[in-house]
Amino acid sequence: MDESNGNALEELFPQILPSIDDWPISRISKARKEIIAEVTEKTLQSILSQNGEEKQLQAVLAKAVYMEKSRINGKAWSVDPKDDKEFWGNVQKKLVELEAYSDGKIDDEKEILRNIIERYVSEIAGHFDKNTYRFANRFVPFAFNRLLNSTRSREFVRLFRNKKNLLKRIHLVGETEQVRNLAQKGTVIVVPTHISNIDSITIGWAISAIGLPAFLYGAGLNLFSVRFLAYFMKRLGAYKVDRRKKNSIYLETLKMYSTVVIAKGGHSLFFPGGTRSRSGELEKSLKLGLLGTALEAQRQHIVGAADDHFEKIFVVPVTLNYSFVIEAPLLIDEHLKNVGKERYFVQADRYSSSYKLVRFLVKFFTASADFTIAFGKPMDIFGNKVNEDGLSLDAHGAPIDIRDYFKSKGQLREDQQRDSEYIRMLSESIVQSFKVNNVAMPAHIVAFTAFSLLEKIHHTSDLYSILRMPAEFRRIPYNQFRQSVQQVQEELVRLEEKEDIRLGALATLDSDELIKYGTKSLGIYHAKKTLLIDKKTKDIICQDMKTLLFYHNRLKGYGLEKFV
Amino acid sequence: MSVGVIGAGSFGTVVANLLAENQHVYLYTRSDDTAASMTSSRMSAGQQIHDNITPTSNLPLLAQSCHLLFPVVPSQGFKEMIRALAPYLKPDNIMIHGTKGLSVKKKGEKSLSSQGLLQREHVLTMSELIRRESVVVRIGCIAGPNLSKEMSQGLPAAAVLASRFDEVILEGQKALKSHRFQLYGGHDILGIELAGVLKNILAIGSGMVSGLDYGENARALLITKGLSEIIHLAKALGADVKSFLGLAGIGDIIATCSSPTSRNFTVGYRMAKGESIQQIMETMEETAEGVNTIRIASGLARYYNINCPIITTLHKGIFEDLSLEAGINYLMNYRFSMDVDFL
Structure with missing residues (x-):
């Protein structure tokens, strides 16, 4: 490139x-009708091959009717067909009759099943x-x-x-x-x-x-x-x-x-x-x-x-x-x-x-x-x-x-x-x-390091106690943060050499630049900015532990926490 | 159609003889000379071999004549064996192994020696090794209380054959059908493999208890607490507890921890009698997998922060000059938190 x-x-x-x-996709779209017919027939055969007996087939149909009726009784979506209720009502009626006059044959059940499948495929096909x-x-x-x-x-x-x-x-x-x-x-x-x-x-x-x-x-x-x-x-x-x-x-x-x-x-x-x-x-x-x-x-x-x-x-x-x-x-x-x-x-x-x-x-x-x-x-x-x-x-x-x-x-x-x-x-x-093929981006690197560091500083891995930590505990001195970021970056480079991860274009920036860029781009338009650099002390401040956890999680599973 | 057994050690020969009750068997050994002498003497690893067995050292012949293969070679030689065999294998081959050891990947070997830490991804069970080195996917594992000596005498025994593929279980059961050998099927292959592997640690410990004449109470203590340790370890490696409570776990532990014919038991026994691990390893005819397993288990326990006082003490006793008495003393004063905490 x-x-x-x-x-x-x-x-x-x-x-x-x-x-x-x-x-x-054009070919398939042009053949929509034929495909609907093919899928209907194949689905029918597949279901029949596992439920060839009259009783089995009736059970499959009854279960579908039951589940569809309870779906229809819930909140309807605007895409739902207007005749949903009527269709399933009819299926239920016919099924009740067939169950009452069981004749050992499956022709009628098969017809109902075919109608249902055809209705479904017509909805699915794009x-x-x-x-x-x-x-x-x-x-x-x-x-x-x-x-x-x-x-x-x-x-x-x-x-x-x-x-x-x-x-x-x-x-x-x-x-x-x-x-x-x-x-x-x-x-x-x-x-x-x-x-x-x-x-x-x-x-x-x-x-x-x-x-x-x-x-x-x-x-x-x-x-x-x-x-x-x-x-x-x-x-x-x-x-x-x-x-x-x-x-x-x-x-x-x-x-x-x-x-x-x-x-x-x-x-x-x-x-x-x-x-x-x-x-x-x-x-x-x-x-x-x-x-x-x-x-x-x-x-x-x-x-x-x-x-x-x-x-x-x-x-x-x-x-x-x-x-x-x-x-x-x-x-x-x-x-x-x-x-x-x-x-x-x-x-x-x-x-x-x-x-x-x-x-x-x-x-x-x-x-x-x-x-x-x-x-x-x-x-x-x-x-x-x-x-x-x-x-x-x-x-x-x-x-x-x-x-x-x-x-x-x-x-x-x-x-x-x-x-x-x-x-x-x-x-x-x-x-x-x-x-x-996960790509470590500066935003993920700072999020990962900040979260892991807070766990380490406060000696806890209990998620909920970390998430509820008061604001004054959610600060990390800049130098400590920088050192950890650098160590994580170094380990990421080693992982990349082994082809265990990919590095984003900016992941190998000098650590100071990476921190600046990473904290800025991390969740940039969230209502509460996830990480900030304190203007006076340069401390790293976490304003939202939950989103920090979210972005941190992207780099979980590489053993990086050992380098924080 | 023939089936093949790879490795003519004592357990490999037992498996070959069982299989030979139902079909023709190729019994593979690496050395041409051994194959020739087995053919003429009809003996392998001190056991008479069945008429249906053809000893061979021809790997391509083995792979081309057998869809079903039983590798039973020590874990140290397993990778070399599977690599040599791989070019002849196809995805529809079935491999059911009976090796109770683990393999450490190259990357891990370095980290094992430098820091003594070992991660899950550095450790391979034999089924994982087969997957990694060949195109074979239909893999199974046999484990259970199967002391070779007893089985070679035709005494009754049972084992579990675990595989993710029903076909492997069915084909294995068909091939090994015998009135003196019961074979249960199961899907938890990782659990069954780890149960078979990790129990060797306890066998070594149990041998030490016998060598030191510490009595049956001490043995029961070691086995019970040790079982809890290996279960925690196996859980960290992704296995299910259930398999440890069956034939491959408790079943095999009862057999090996009380039997002087078990190789791993013998290692512990001889150490307790004053021999060094080097002396013992040099004079043993067949590999005692447990020694290497202790090293791997201890590396894993340290990486994952799993509290394994017994494994750690055994590791120190074998590799780090801790005297066995001092080890036992340490363990007796160790404050275990709970009796049963793995269920």
């Missing part, structure tokens, strides 16, 4: 498929409109380019007079070339970390900036209630995921949809953590459901191959980092209260109006937040690294024939328990990749 000019990145990465009509894409693609980079080219305060210009590239607020690092390369050889699944609502935009921009076609993306149905967002999301290939619907028919339909579009070559994007990290930490455990659909698509490519050639699926973990996460106070509060997910999704619909959303975006893009997007090494669906031709390699660099993973004693064999272990292995590899 040419660091000397601040031009938009997309000029440096030409689009790999210049015509939008050639994009997988559209893609190239004109909207073109518009959004001009609008979003406009905001990002502002970050790329924005000038910092005069003070920092002076500080980095000879290092103009450091003035950039956005850093795109990692295996971008290989990802571009593999997107032309197979299907790419991008799996980013998740910490802010802005992530969808950030990763969407990054994908377009490195010259890849738009990705399919499962967006929470609640976002479609915001008219402004819904307009774009509906046309940008996002498919809808309703987290309120937890019945087995819906989940099976959703997974089948994802499997089918991946198997059709649709590059896809999942946030494998499932939800934003409440604590600020990197994801340590992942939701396996959607990852499983990528594995299943790979298995189908192999089982369905007529000869030695089969399509391959590549997984690319991406670590996103910000010096300012606008919703940090809210997230850490939730983490501390340990609020259940269920309640959260209903309550925290914070961007329920277009006005609030636009205000959020404006605030984010005008704030002097630094952020980094780090593309990890692409891997195959089993977590093995792959070379530039997409060939899977073992730890010693020898090629692996991945078909063997689906074999037993040399023969292809289906085994769901085995495959579920593979998904767990993949999720471990993704978590590991998140960790080594």
